[in-house]
Amino acid sequence: MTSSSVYSALGLGAFIVVVFRLLKKWRTKSPYEYIPGPTSSALGYLLDMHNPDGLPWHFEMVKKYGHVARLQGGAIMKDALYVSDPAALHAVLVRDQHIFLESDEFAGLFGIIHHGDGVASVAGAEHKRHRKLMDPVFNNHRMNKLTPLFYNVVHQLQSTLVQEVSGKAPGHTVDILELLTRTSLEMIAQAGLGHTFNSFDPQSKDYKDFHWAITSVLPLASGLFLFMPYFNSWRNIQPVWFRNLLSGALAYVPWQTPWQFKKAVDAMWPIYRTLYAGKMTALEEGGVEALNNNPTGGEDLMTVLFKANHEAPEADKLSADAIMANVSSLVHGAQETTSSILARFIDLLSQDQDLQTRMRAEIKEATSKKGDGEDLTWSELNSLPLMDAVIRETFRVFSPVTFVWRQTIEDTVIPVHYPIRDQQTGLERNELLVHKGTFLYVGMSAANKSEVIWGPDAEEFKPERWLAKGGSTVDNTRLPGVYSNMMTFLGGQRACPGMKFALLEIKLVLSVLLQAFEFHPSGQTIDWRLGITVTPYVRGQEKAGAQVPIQVKILD
Numbered sequence: 390m391t392s393s394s395v396y397s398a399l400g401l402g403a404f405i406v407v408v409f410r411l412l413k414k415w416r417t418k419s420p421y422e423y424i425p426g427p428t429s430s431a432l433g434y435l436l437d438m439h440n441p442d443g444l445p446w447h448f449e450m451v452k453k454y455g456h457v458a459r460l461q462g463g464a465i466m467k468d469a470l471y472v473s474d475p476a477a478l479h480a481v482l483v484r485d486q487h488i489f490l491e492s493d494e495f496a497g498l499f500g501i502i503h504h505g506d507g508v509a510s511v512a513g514a515e516h517k518r519h520r521k522l523m524d525p526v527f528n529n530h531r532m533n534k535l536t537p538l539f540y541n542v543v544h545q546l547q548s549t550l551v552q553e554v555s556g557k558a559p560g561h562t563v564d565i566l567e568l569l570t571r572t573s574l575e576m577i578a579q580a581g582l583g584h585t586f587n588s589f590d591p592q593s594k595d596y597k598d599f600h601w602a603i604t605s606v607l608p609l610a611s612g613l614f615l616f617m618p619y620f621n622s623w624r625n626i627q628p629v630w631f632r633n634l635l636s637g638a639l640a641y642v643p644w645q646t647p648w649q650f651k652k653a654v655d656a657m658w659p660i661y662r663t664l665y666a667g668k669m670t671a672l673e674e675g676g677v678e679a680l681n682n683n684p685t686g687g688e689d690l691m692t693v694l695f696k697a698n699h700e701a702p703e704a705d706k707l708s709a710d711a712i713m714a715n716v717s718s719l720v721h722g723a724q725e726t727t728s729s730i731l732a733r734f735i736d737l738l739s740q741d742q743d744l745q746t747r748m749r750a751e752i753k754e755a756t757s758k759k760g761d762g763e764d765l766t767w768s769e770l771n772s773l774p775l776m777d778a779v780i781r782e783t784f785r786v787f788s789p790v791t792f793v794w795r796q797t798i799e800d801t802v803i804p805v806h807y808p809i810r811d812q813q814t815g816l817e818r819n820e821l822l823v824h825k826g827t828f829l830y831v832g833m834s835a836a837n838k839s840e841v842i843w844g845p846d847a848e849e850f851k852p853e854r855w856l857a858k859g860g861s862t863v864d865n866t867r868l869p870g871v872y873s874n875m876m877t878f879l880g881g882q883r884a885c886p887g888m889k890f891a892l893l894e895i896k897l898v899l900s901v902l903l904q905a906f907e908f909h910p911s912g913q914t915i916d917w918r919l920g921i922t923v924t925p926y927v928r929g930q931e932k933a934g935a936q937v938p939i940q941v942k943i944l945d
């Protein structure tokens with residue numbers, strides 16, 4: 390088959406889908422016509438929603454249409470809803486989360502990426518069982534245990550940065566995003582897997598290969614979107630060896646994307662399998678105690694998860710594949726989100742020397758009370774009010790994840806806190822009937838930046854709002870997020886399990902870097918663009934890929 394016949398077949402497939410859906414839509418009226426919302430092209434809202442330059446489309450949704458907006462599906466999709474209303478979000482994420490599920494397409498995609506059923510690809514009671522095992526892994530005790538491992542990595546970052554800047558002419562810039570990406574991957578490798586990618590060695594092939602795979606796999610998957618509805622059926626093909634045999638045939642398809650996708654998926658898996666096999670051997674030969682004989686003394690997340698599973702009652706135990714899929718989900722979850730927000734901190738601080746100086750003074754005062762060369766502990770890092778306020782405000786205004794989506798599996802009525810004005814009758818509605826099959830987009834940034842919820846200065850970056858008023862909202866409105874009354878880490882049963890891990894990493898990186906360096910802007914304009922996470926590009930240099938150039942001065 391030639392590549393032109395593949396494209397023709399795809400084009401014909403897409404054409405048939407569009408015609409079929411058009412015919413179906415002409416016969417059915419949208420049940421959401423009474424809800425205000427943006428107009429969209431004939432192709433529907435998807436192009437606006439995923440437009441890399443479309444962050445304002447998300448941020449302005451509340452101001453223009455309210456906390457529930459109708460998204461017109463155009464020829465391709467059914468109408469959908471964009472929700473940032475606190476009561477509706479509570480219903481979707483907490484009260485009725487068994488009705489608002491991650492879509493089958495995504496469950497299938499993550500099932501393939503993680504080579505099995507992990508948290509990201511299961512739902513309902515099965516998901517609960519996974520989280521029961523995973524959540525305790527992130528308690529405060531564990532964060533204390535992980536702190537020294539994190540410091541190992543941050544000190545590597547510090548010396549790499551010193552080498553990069555030493556002896557350089559004034560005006561020299563460093564791509565801080567590149568270094569922070571190495572940092573977050575190495576953090577999850579050491580603290581999450583008890584492994585290293587030697588991420589700060591510029592020649593490290595382990596880092597290069599893994600980094601390529603983990604950052605390419607989702608963009609490659611988006612190139613396969615026409616096949617997404619079949620991902621779930623694909624990952625259910627048993628036995629696995631037969632599925633692998635079938636996927637081997639992709640090498641002969643004259644279209645690079647599916648093969649590259651397979652290559653990215655396959656590049657990550659052997660690491661988890663080798664680490665898992667090592668733990669099994671240790672357990673069989675030396676019992677549970679032997680699991681502590683690894684570079685982290687058994688404190689890394691994978692070993693703790695493995696031990697917890699071994700000790701769990703039979704009914705709660707997960708299969709080996711499920712444990713490895715969960716470890717893979719953790720590594721995936723920890724990667725781009727954390728490096729993106731760390732780069733955002735440095736970018737923001739470089740533009741506000743006064744804030745940078747005040748944060749440095751707060752950290753130095755805390756470290757001056759410690760012994761020589763002693764690092765701040767997890768609880769000491771948590772008692773720095775200015776650092777805490779800056780982190781909360783950055784997460785509120787600059788959430789790395791802009792939205793997530795769910796699909797309804799049955800008709801259901803949910804309440805709204807802010808009434809919806811019916812654009813046909815002018816009447817206010819306090820409830821919303823959501824029809825089976827509706828896609829519902831959770832506007833996380835929209836809720837975090839709503840002036841109705843946070844007050845007229847909601848769009849401004851004002852860390853002091855957390856110092857003076859504890860970040861209070863208008864009428865003390867509560868959003869159902871797990872972090873500080875905001876949606877950044879989501880809420881309900883699918884909320885981010887790695888939140889404390891991310892906070893520890895951020896606090897520790899900032900505390901070490903601010904004591905050792907001063908950050909200044911490069912003079913270039915950074916555009917933060919919408920992607921799976923919000924990603925920074927230098928204006929005019931988008932082709933060079935994501936970067937954040939910064940001038941760095943070593944402090945005495």
Ligand code: HEM
Pocket residue numbers: 508509520718719720721722723724726727730789790793794877878879882883884885886887888890891
């Ligand atoms: C700045 C840092 C982070 C942010 C903003 C963030 C945000 C989120 C959000 C919004 C979700 C929900 C996604 C959805 O339902 O579609 C999520 C899920 C998840 N996150 Fe994070 N995350 C961060 C860091 C981490 C870290 C460090 C880890 C692991 C150590 C992690 C592991 C996960 C996992 C495993 C899930 C899937 C949970 C489930 O489906 O039950 N994340 N995260």
